[in-house]
Amino acid sequence: MILLTFLIAGCGRPAADDRTIVYNCAASTADIASLQRDARELKARTGIDLKLNPFSGEEKLYAMIAAGQAPDVFYTNGAVRDRLAAEGRVLDLRPLAEHDPFFARLRPEVRTAAPSLDGGIYSVSNWTLTCGVYYNRAAFAAAGLPPPRPDWTWDEFVAAARRLTVPGREAGRPQQYGVFIPAHFVEVLEQMNHAPIPRDALFLQLPPESQEVYAAYLGLIHDGLMPDIRRVQAMGMQASQMLQSGRVAMLVEAVPHAGLIETLTIDWGVAPMPRFGTKEPRYFRSASGGLSISAATRRPADAWRTLTWLVGEAATYQPNPVLADVDFAGAWEAKYPRLRGTGFREVWNLSEQHAGGDPRFFVRFASWSMAPVMSRLQPWLDRLWAGDATLDQVVAAVPEINAGVRQDLERLAKSSGLKPAWKAALERALAAAPKP
Amino acid sequence: MKAEARQGWLFVSPWVIGFVLLTAGPMLYSLYLSFTSASLLSVPQWIGGENYRRMASDPLFYRSLANTAVYAGMGVPTGLLLALGLALLLNAPVRGIGFFRALFFLPSVTNTVALSLLWLWLLNPEFGLLNTALRAVGIEGPLWLQSEAWAKPALVLMSLWTVGGQAVIFLAALQGVPRELGEAAAIDGAGAVRRFFAVTLPMISPALLFNLIMGLVGALQVFTQAFVMTGGVQPGSEGGPNQATLFIVLYIYKKAFQEFDMGYASALAWALFVLIVGCSALAFRLARERVHYEGGQP
Numbered sequence: 001m002i003l004l005t006f007l008i009a010g011c012g013r014p015a016a017d018d019r020t021i022v023y024n025c026a027a028s029t030a031d032i033a034s035l036q037r038d039a040r041e042l043k044a045r046t047g048i049d050l051k052l053n054p055f056s057g058e059e060k061l062y063a064m065i066a067a068g069q070a071p072d073v074f075y076t077n078g079a080v081r082d083r084l085a086a087e088g089r090v091l092d093l094r095p096l097a098e099h100d101p102f103f104a105r106l107r108p109e110v111r112t113a114a115p116s117l118d119g120g121i122y123s124v125s126n127w128t129l130t131c132g133v134y135y136n137r138a139a140f141a142a143a144g145l146p147p148p149r150p151d152w153t154w155d156e157f158v159a160a161a162r163r164l165t166v167p168g169r170e171a172g173r174p175q176q177y178g179v180f181i182p183a184h185f186v187e188v189l190e191q192m193n194h195a196p197i198p199r200d201a202l203f204l205q206l207p208p209e210s211q212e213v214y215a216a217y218l219g220l221i222h223d224g225l226m227p228d229i230r231r232v233q234a235m236g237m238q239a240s241q242m243l244q245s246g247r248v249a250m251l252v253e254a255v256p257h258a259g260l261i262e263t264l265t266i267d268w269g270v271a272p273m274p275r276f277g278t279k280e281p282r283y284f285r286s287a288s289g290g291l292s293i294s295a296a297t298r299r300p301a302d303a304w305r306t307l308t309w310l311v312g313e314a315a316t317y318q319p320n321p322v323l324a325d326v327d328f329a330g331a332w333e334a335k336y337p338r339l340r341g342t343g344f345r346e347v348w349n350l351s352e353q354h355a356g357g358d359p360r361f362f363v364r365f366a367s368w369s370m371a372p373v374m375s376r377l378q379p380w381l382d383r384l385w386a387g388d389a390t391l392d393q394v395v396a397a398v399p400e401i402n403a404g405v406r407q408d409l410e411r412l413a414k415s416s417g418l419k420p421a422w423k424a425a426l427e428r429a430l431a432a433a434p435k436p
Numbered sequence: 437m438k439a440e441a442r443q444g445w446l447f448v449s450p451w452v453i454g455f456v457l458l459t460a461g462p463m464l465y466s467l468y469l470s471f472t473s474a475s476l477l478s479v480p481q482w483i484g485g486e487n488y489r490r491m492a493s494d495p496l497f498y499r500s501l502a503n504t505a506v507y508a509g510m511g512v513p514t515g516l517l518l519a520l521g522l523a524l525l526l527n528a529p530v531r532g533i534g535f536f537r538a539l540f541f542l543p544s545v546t547n548t549v550a551l552s553l554l555w556l557w558l559l560n561p562e563f564g565l566l567n568t569a570l571r572a573v574g575i576e577g578p579l580w581l582q583s584e585a586w587a588k589p590a591l592v593l594m595s596l597w598t599v600g601g602q603a604v605i606f607l608a609a610l611q612g613v614p615r616e617l618g619e620a621a622a623i624d625g626a627g628a629v630r631r632f633f634a635v636t637l638p639m640i641s642p643a644l645l646f647n648l649i650m651g652l653v654g655a656l657q658v659f660t661q662a663f664v665m666t667g668g669v670q671p672g673s674e675g676g677p678n679q680a681t682l683f684i685v686l687y688i689y690k691k692a693f694q695e696f697d698m699g700y701a702s703a704l705a706w707a708l709f710v711l712i713v714g715c716s717a718l719a720f721r722l723a724r725e726r727v728h729y730e731g732g733q734p
Contacts, residue, residue, distance in 0.1 A: 231562065371694060
């Protein structure tokens with residue numbers, strides 16, 4: 001009986017005229033409800049049935065792919081995308097994109113970031129963002145500070161943080177900290193300080209410009225202007241809650257940030273990231289994540305139509321900043337009138353004028369390097385934040401970290417899973433990289 | 437084959453089929469994978485003992501083993517002592533004892549993810565109950581899960597919450613100890629402590645061995661709470677602060693599902709299997725002279 005049940009269950013085959021496209025959407029109740037409305041429109045306009053598969057983690061995606069049940073369209077970040085592409089699991093979108101005017105609608109930096117190491121295009125960015133300094137206007141007024149200038153410098157930023165820090169009853173525990181910068185934004189500061197950040201690097205580099213930034217960041221903690229990162233992580237608070245609750249007066253966060261806009265009830269503004277001295281700004285602009293199509297899809301054309309519709313037309317994701325023909329700042333202000341006068345438009349426009357790219361670890365390292373680098377670097381960063389290691393010790397550990405990474409990469413280059421073009425690219429990159 | 441035997445096999449066949457297909461089959465397949473360079477998504481390629489050689493020189497393997505050993509070393513004896521103490525209390529003839537037994541047993545049937553979320557709050561260094569209580573007596577509590585030194589003790593503390601299961605087994609054993617043995621010892625002049633060590637403990641030693649082995653196996657396989665409470669193995673959180681909670685199963689998960697290194701992950705899983713079998717065998721060997729079975733040999 002059990003075997004019979006399995007046999008019957010395994011005999012199912014989709015009908016020839018079935019135009020269902022499965023999309024791994026974000027597991028957010030609001031997004032799902034909105035996408036369900038959008039799906040009806042897609043069906044009416046194209047005949048495609050959009051089936052939503054709420055996405056709850058990369059592991060689930062890998063398991064689905066390994067089991068031959070990959071969704072047709074799904075989100076990948078740069079590292080995941082390249083790894084799946086190297087194993088032939090995602091479609092090269094070039095033949096589909098070639099004659100589609102949609103591709104020309106994408107912003108230039110989004111198109112530039114699209115090709116992978118072998119020249120293929122395996123995903124289309126579905127969102128882009130920059131970051132800025134959200135600040136509490138009342139706190140600034142109370143400290144007698146004017147709102148930040150768009151071209152303010154790091155020194156001015158630190159001076160403001162100092163003025164905004166309000167001592168608490170207990171020594172060393174301010175009632176209000178001047179600023180909080182989540183650790184993953186240190187990379188953004190490295191870019192602002194003109195640290196050379198090559199894309200798809202195989203190995204870790206911490207040049208002097210990066211070291212300066214790490215030292216400045218640690219200085220904020222040691223001077224009591226910023227809370228201990230570990231304590232903030234342990235509190236389990238969203239960074240926006242820290243600004244909302246008056247725990248911090250300035251906060252570095254993503255721009256745009258719908259969740260933050262929807263939850264902040266204080267009088268706030270947002271300023272560009274501070275510059276380092278007289279260096280030209282290089283603002284963070286992300287174009288790293290995007291939508292990919294499974295190589296196992298039965299209907300590539302329908303999957304591509306769904307992908308372009310999701311990025312360019314589905315109301316849930318509009319206005320979409322990856323589209324060049326959209327006045328994103330204006331359309332976002334129309335969606336969230338509260339944004340007018342906050343500085344959002346200036347931050348956005350400046351990031352377009354001085355786009356520096358995406359310096360984040362999971363983008364700057366090649367897909368196969370990210371895990372080997374991070375598993376070795378993160379413990380050092382943990383110790384650095386805890387005060388158990390000095391910056392000099394971290395810098396001194398870089399050759400050892402890279403030696404381990406090289407060992408992992410040489411092993412990977414011998415493995416059977418990679419497509420020949422990717423294997424060759426890895427071998428070339430390894431041969432070209434200086435040996436530690 | 438006799439009709440009775442055929443019927444027997446027929447009745448056990450759902451379990452046998454399930455075991456072969458869902459347990460023994462995958463186990464043997466993972467043994468095969470451990471000798472290959474399989475990624476999660478590619479066809480396995482035979483590489484002989486390379487994964488095992490790699491393991492021998494992998495510092496993270498040793499780190500995860502050491503973390504697991506420290507966790508087991510702290511958690512298993514503490515858990516056994518607490519469970520035994522609890523069982524002795526729950527064995528007392530007081531009114532409403534059934535309610536207390538249920539109360540202490542309840543956490544052990546609660547979902548680990550739910551418990552982990554609850555403990556995340558209890559261990560919160562700013563607003564958590566533990567540090568609030570410590571602050572009330574003038575002690576500034578540690579950062580618990582964000583502290584390299586305190587992350588493992590914090591998880592051990594949480595594991596003590598679920599000793600109710602072990603306590604119930606001890607309780608059953610305690611209730612099986614013949615009362616006349618204690619009475620005879622008392623007549624011979626033995627005090628309460630002497631009676632416990634000379635009579636009760638030997639009589640419940642099979643339950644102690646069982647709880648020891650099950651506790652050891654559970655501790656060596658610790659995963660969920662570390663995954664939920666210390667940020668899993670995502671980049672930016674490589675198994676807790678400075679990998680303090682990178683336990684062996686968490687490392688296997690990281691290799692298999694984050695880095696697609698299924699061949700190496702399978703080798704790690706088999707190393708863990710051997711470790712668990714070895715520890716259990718050692719516990720049995722050491723217990724041979726110390727565990728007392730009513731009526732002689734087990």
